[in-house]
Amino acid sequence: MKTCEIIGLKKSFGGNHVLRGIDMHLSAGEVVVLMGANGAGKSTLVKVLCGFHGHDAGTMHLDGVAYLPTDAANAISHGVVTVHQSIDDGVIPDLDVATNLMLNRLTEPGAGVLVRDGALRRAAQKVADNMGLTMDVRTKVADLSVADRQMIAIARAMAYEPKVLILDEPTSSLSASEADRLFSLVDRLRGQGVAILYISHRMSDIRRIADRIVCMRDGEISGMFEQSPLDYDGAVTAMLGHSMTDVDIGVQDGGQPILEIDTLALSRGSAPVSFSARDGEIIAITGLLGSGKSELAEIIFGLQRPKAGQMRIAGRAYAPQNAAQAVAAGVFMSFKDRSTNAVIPDFDIANNMTLPFLRLFSRATVLKGRSQRQAAQDMIRRLGIVCQSDDDGIGTLSGGNQQKVMIGRWLLKGCRVLLLDEPFQGVDIGARRDIGAHIRETAKGRATLVFVAELDEALEIADRIIVLNEGTIAGQHQNRNVDMEALIAQVSGTSGAQPRVNA
Amino acid sequence: MTRETLLTFAIRFGFLILLFCMVIYFSLSANGFASPRSAAFILQSVAITGILALGVTCTLVVDGFDLSIGSVATSALMLSAYAMVILEMSAVTAVLLCLLMGAIVGLINGLLIVKFKVPDLLATLGMMFLLIGLQRIPTQGNSIATGMKLPDGSAAEGAFSAAFLWLGRHRFDLFVEKLVPVPVVIFLITAVVIWVFLELTRHGRLMYAIGSNERAAALVGTNVNRYKIAAYMISGVTASIGGILLAARLGRGDIASGNNLLLDSVAAALIGFAVLGAARANAFGTAIGALFVGILLQGLTMMNAPYYTQDFVKGAVLVLALVFTFYLSAKRSAGGKT
Numbered sequence: 001m002k003t004c005e006i007i008g009l010k011k012s013f014g015g016n017h018v019l020r021g022i023d024m025h026l027s028a029g030e031v032v033v034l035m036g037a038n039g040a041g042k043s044t045l046v047k048v049l050c051g052f053h054g055h056d057a058g059t060m061h062l063d064g065v066a067y068l069p070t071d072a073a074n075a076i077s078h079g080v081v082t083v084h085q086s087i088d089d090g091v092i093p094d095l096d097v098a099t100n101l102m103l104n105r106l107t108e109p110g111a112g113v114l115v116r117d118g119a120l121r122r123a124a125q126k127v128a129d130n131m132g133l134t135m136d137v138r139t140k141v142a143d144l145s146v147a148d149r150q151m152i153a154i155a156r157a158m159a160y161e162p163k164v165l166i167l168d169e170p171t172s173s174l175s176a177s178e179a180d181r182l183f184s185l186v187d188r189l190r191g192q193g194v195a196i197l198y199i200s201h202r203m204s205d206i207r208r209i210a211d212r213i214v215c216m217r218d219g220e221i222s223g224m225f226e227q228s229p230l231d232y233d234g235a236v237t238a239m240l241g242h243s244m245t246d247v248d249i250g251v252q253d254g255g256q257p258i259l260e261i262d263t264l265a266l267s268r269g270s271a272p273v274s275f276s277a278r279d280g281e282i283i284a285i286t287g288l289l290g291s292g293k294s295e296l297a298e299i300i301f302g303l304q305r306p307k308a309g310q311m312r313i314a315g316r317a318y319a320p321q322n323a324a325q326a327v328a329a330g331v332f333m334s335f336k337d338r339s340t341n342a343v344i345p346d347f348d349i350a351n352n353m354t355l356p357f358l359r360l361f362s363r364a365t366v367l368k369g370r371s372q373r374q375a376a377q378d379m380i381r382r383l384g385i386v387c388q389s390d391d392d393g394i395g396t397l398s399g400g401n402q403q404k405v406m407i408g409r410w411l412l413k414g415c416r417v418l419l420l421d422e423p424f425q426g427v428d429i430g431a432r433r434d435i436g437a438h439i440r441e442t443a444k445g446r447a448t449l450v451f452v453a454e455l456d457e458a459l460e461i462a463d464r465i466i467v468l469n470e471g472t473i474a475g476q477h478q479n480r481n482v483d484m485e486a487l488i489a490q491v492s493g494t495s496g497a498q499p500r501v502n503a
Numbered sequence: 504m505t506r507e508t509l510l511t512f513a514i515r516f517g518f519l520i521l522l523f524c525m526v527i528y529f530s531l532s533a534n535g536f537a538s539p540r541s542a543a544f545i546l547q548s549v550a551i552t553g554i555l556a557l558g559v560t561c562t563l564v565v566d567g568f569d570l571s572i573g574s575v576a577t578s579a580l581m582l583s584a585y586a587m588v589i590l591e592m593s594a595v596t597a598v599l600l601c602l603l604m605g606a607i608v609g610l611i612n613g614l615l616i617v618k619f620k621v622p623d624l625l626a627t628l629g630m631m632f633l634l635i636g637l638q639r640i641p642t643q644g645n646s647i648a649t650g651m652k653l654p655d656g657s658a659a660e661g662a663f664s665a666a667f668l669w670l671g672r673h674r675f676d677l678f679v680e681k682l683v684p685v686p687v688v689i690f691l692i693t694a695v696v697i698w699v700f701l702e703l704t705r706h707g708r709l710m711y712a713i714g715s716n717e718r719a720a721a722l723v724g725t726n727v728n729r730y731k732i733a734a735y736m737i738s739g740v741t742a743s744i745g746g747i748l749l750a751a752r753l754g755r756g757d758i759a760s761g762n763n764l765l766l767d768s769v770a771a772a773l774i775g776f777a778v779l780g781a782a783r784a785n786a787f788g789t790a791i792g793a794l795f796v797g798i799l800l801q802g803l804t805m806m807n808a809p810y811y812t813q814d815f816v817k818g819a820v821l822v823l824a825l826v827f828t829f830y831l832s833a834k835r836s837a838g839g840k841t
Contacts, residue, residue, distance in 0.1 A: 327724035341722055346715035346783060355712055356723035358705035365704040409723070 003028045003195035004049075004067070004080070004164050009058035011044055018044045020219040021058065026164055026195040031186060033206050034199045035239045036216035037453050042199055045216070046166055049197075050082040051075030062163060079163035083153050083170060090153030093142035097133075098124035100141050100152055104159055131155040132188065147178030151185060158189070165189060166197045171205050183208050202289060203232065203492050215239045233485075236492045240455045249440065251463045251479050254278025256314075258447040259331075259417045264299065264309035266292040270471030272309055277417070277447035282440065284450045284462035284479075288491060292471035293451050297421050300449070301333040302326040313416055327356060330416035334407050336425055336451075342406045343394055350376035350390040353409045360413065379408040384434050400431030407435055414445055421451045436461045455487065469493045514780035517827060522795055529802035536805055539679045543687065549797035550690035551576075551745045555768035556775075556789045557697045558741030561734045562623070563772055563784035564701060566714040567616065569735060570627040572742040573765030574634035575608050579746025581638040583667070584647040584756025591661035598667070601743045608634065609739025613732030627735075631765075639758065647756030663754050671751025686748040690790075693741060698786035710734060714783070770821045771796060777827040796820060 004026040011019040018041045026032055036042045047053045049060070051069030060067040062078055069075035075082075083090055091100050098117075099106075101124040106115065124137045133151055141149060150170060157165060167186070171179045186209055190196060200206060206213065213230055215223035215238035223238025225231050256279050263272035270292065277283050287293050298304040300311065302320030311318045313329060320326040326333070335341035344352050353376045354361055361372040376390040383404045387397060394402060407423055420439070424432045439448060439461060452458050458465050459479060467475040467490040475490035477483070530537035555572045562569040579601040586597040608630060615626040645651065649662045674681040675688065701707035710730050712720040721727045745768075749761055774795060775781070775788025799820060800813055808816075 322724075323722055324724040324726060333722070335722055340716075340718060342719050344712045344715045344719055346711065351708065351712075355709075355720070358708055362705040365706060366699075367703055367705050367708060 002026070002061075003063060005061045006049075007059050007061075009045070009048065009060065010056045011048055011053060012056060018219050019048070019055070022216075022219075022221060024214055024221060024224075026197055028163075028193045028195050029190055030211045031190055031196045031198050031209050032212045032214055033210040034197060034214050034216065035206070035235055037239060040216040040239070041219040042216055043168070046082060046168055046197075046199065049075070049080060049164075049166060051080075076160055076162075079161070080166070081157040081160050081162035081164070082166040083150075083157050083168065085168040085170075090156070091141050091149050093149075094140065096138050096140050097128070097135060097144075097152060098137040101127050101137070101156055101159065103156065127155055127159055131158060131185065145178065147174050147181055150174065150178075150182060154182075154185060162194060164195045164197065166199070168199045170198075171200065171202060179205065203236075206235070207232065217241055233488050233492055233494060236488050237484075240453065240488075240491070249460070249463075249479070252280050252282075252443070254281030254447075254463065258314055259300070259318075259449075260312040260315075261300075262310050262312065264296075264311065265307040266295040266299070266471040268307050273468075273471075273473055274309075275466060275473065275476070277449060279447060280444045281463050282443055282448040282450060282461055284452055284458035284465045285468060286452055286455065286458045286465060286491065287468035287474075288453065290470075291468040293453075293468055294421070295471070296468070297333065297419055297449075297451050300326070300417070300419055301331060330414075331419065332356075332410040332413075332415045332417070333419035334410050334421065334423060336422035338403060338406050338425070342409075343402060345395055348391045348393055349380070349385070349387060349397070349405055352394050353379060353405050354412065356409060357413050375412055379412060383408050383438055400427040403427045404431060404435060407439075411438070411442060416446055418446050418448045419451070420448070422453070423450060424452065424454070424457050432457070432460075455484075455491070467491055511780075514827070516779070518774075518777045518795075518824065519779070519791070522791065522798070525795075525798060525802065529798070529805070533802055533805040536802060539677075539682055541801065541805075543674075543682050543684065545794070545797045545801045546687040546690070547684045548801065549771075549793040550684070550686040551748050552764060552767040552771060553690045553790060553793035554686075554693050554745045554748070555742050555764055556771035556793055557693050557786060558738035559768055560697065560772045560775065560784045560786055560789045561701070561710070561737045564707075564710045564714050565731050565734045566717065567623040567731060567734060568627065569612065569738040569742075570624060570765065571608065571612060571630040571634060572738060572745075572768060573761060574631045574638075575605055575739055575742035576746035576749060576764050577761040578608075578634045578638045579605060579743035580750040580753075580761060581642070581647065581756045581758070583747055583750045584663070585641055587663055587667065588647050588649055588651070588659050588661040588756065589641075589653065594664040594667035598670075598747055601747050602740055605739035605741075605743025605746075606736050607739070609736035610732060612739065613735035616735070617728040617731050642756075642758075644758065646758045663751075667751055668754055669751070671748055671753070686752070689744065689748065693744070694786060694790040697737075697741075698790075701786050706730070706733075711783075767796070767817070768793075770817055774821060774824040777824040782828050792824070 002025045006022055006024050009019055009022040022045060034042055034045070044053065048055045051072045051074055062080070067078060069078060069080065092103070098121045102120050105123070121137055128137055131151070133155060135144065135148060141152060144152070154167070170182055174182060186196060186198070198209060210230060213225040213235045214221060215235055217239060222241065223235060225235050257276040258279050260276040261274055263274050265272050273296065285293055285296060295304060299306045302322050302325055313331070318329060320329060320331065344355065347355070350373050354372045358367065361368050361375065373390050380387065380390060385401050385404045385408070387401065394405065397405065403423065403426065407420065410418060423435055427435070450458070450461055459482065462479050465477045465479060465482065465487070466473055467487065469490060470493065474493065475486065477487060535541060555576060559569050559572055582604055583597045583601050586592040586600055587594065612627055612630055615621045616623050643654065649659060651659045653659055670685050673685050675683045677683050701710065709720065709725050713725065713727050713730055717727055745764065746761070750756065753760060771793035772784060772789045774792030775785060776783060778785070778788035778791045781788055796817055799816060803812070803816060804810070
């Protein structure tokens, strides 16, 4: 029986089509896993379902009745309840478990002015027992573990007796044993006949919990898998896509090694990582969430210390303590999530772009505005940034152009190692090609490491692809006639324990 | 003119036009307002708060706040008096001692905020209390003046030196004899220095970057902590300059003076947000903000408005300026020059 049915759902923000016609359904007592890389439109779909955004076209039905939530509270009263990714949005840490569980009762119209603690606690205890929660309901939520807090957020969601429960990456901050507890809770809810939409791209979660897999890519459903046993590799392919693109790159083997990574341990207990990046070579580091990509990037840029192992640049030991030391050693990094990590919203294009190298554009600390603007104009031309002039506010640019400014920032000056973390995030295909082409053109004289989740992007830009899984190298491929099956198996971790090298 | 450009024009020049109209109005209706003496008087009345406001501007730029400036100024007032009257030091030593005190207080504020992670408002509030108390301890809560009785029974022999009093009382000739007081000159110099620092140097630009997106600034290799500490040290030093000038004007270590310094200077810096539609702390705006309040109060006083309405007027101006900044600027699309 279809609890929730979505037909032809569309949503755009300005000219940005985020959902391009989604058709899917959720059934009672079934866990549907929704997979998709960053920017695929998962979160937007969730936000439409839980009433946070309206939609532009298409219909939604709940138990056969048209469903048009006006806001989040309205969605909840229809029986569509969402537990969001960031746990602390779901609980109030300074209050005790009982109050947290019963919070919705307190907001109901007709609730008394005075809180009757005893009655509240008894009711909370009942909810807790139902959910298999064992902690004392008088404990303060702030004193609980992350997993317990997550359970409480879900338990509270259950107090609304939902028909549809949406869990947005619920295990992203949980350990393996904590995740196990979450899964048994999800099993229990499935048993009670709740339709569950579970958003994740962690393969271990998906194997454990999924009855059905729906993959999203670029705002469309790119794959549905319901035959048991589920085709997990097929799902990863549908999520990441590898329709060979028409970008033609002349793969370089590179010159002298510049950056050498020597038996580096990315996290405690993970097998050591070793490779060297050569002059003129572009290496794509790929892997799913939690594969160790971010750790590797942050260690090279000095934001984290490696648990073991060392790094060398041009033969000399390199152990940066912070970003400033990394930049001084000629290691530049463009971060993902540009709005939090890179963009200075108050500044114009020229000042955003020249920010790391203001010293170059000043004499005796006084800024030389003209040379700053000249450098910016030059980079605007080279990268094809669409803008009126270099003193446009950064906020007036489209996402792709903002990203070009952020990447251009690090191309103003030559460097030894360039790290690009998700350089194509939230960027349209045209801008992606421009950025990729420019990075390839300028690659001589440095080693370039590009951290991407999407395989398409890796194939488009890299000379060599290194796959990380569980904090270690699962495979390496020279970017010539790459064995896609092996690559995808390495990404999803189904290739067996032995890392395969295909060079 | 379309609605859009009209709005942009209003945001940019609205406050300056208001200031200009106000000057015209007072010149026409208040006898003697449009004279060099009255202009010098206005400048003198805002010089000390203006200097403090320029310091607090630097902390606002890095998205911080310094509540301790008022008490740093009064501490400098008491310290200079104590140094000269009781310890019988020279004017130069007293001034240097005060500047050093301001820098140290700024350093402690900065360290509390970046190293001990105390929120800026709370750290500087604590420092404010501490200084208000501290400045009273050496003299058991008494004001300091030559001839005062010391705890051991003797009388204080020292005195404010003429060189020190010169700082507060001397007037330079400009068109009219003995027109411009020294504090006004120091205010203007401070304003230019802070403006150059914030607008034209790379350090100032990085401080604005920190205020706008601290994380992004750190990830391009900026030493965010050092810049934040520097901002509080600038604020401490300018506040102590204000205190020195106040002491030089009063000629005694008056325990009760300087009560309004904090609120007045913070108000000037916040009014400055509205000038030229900057929508953020800036040195030019702060100086204009201080002048705006000074002109308004002088004009109203000359038109016989009672003194007790002054705080009300200042508050009204501040609220108006904040509406200007936050409501109108929010309507305009994001971003702009620099």
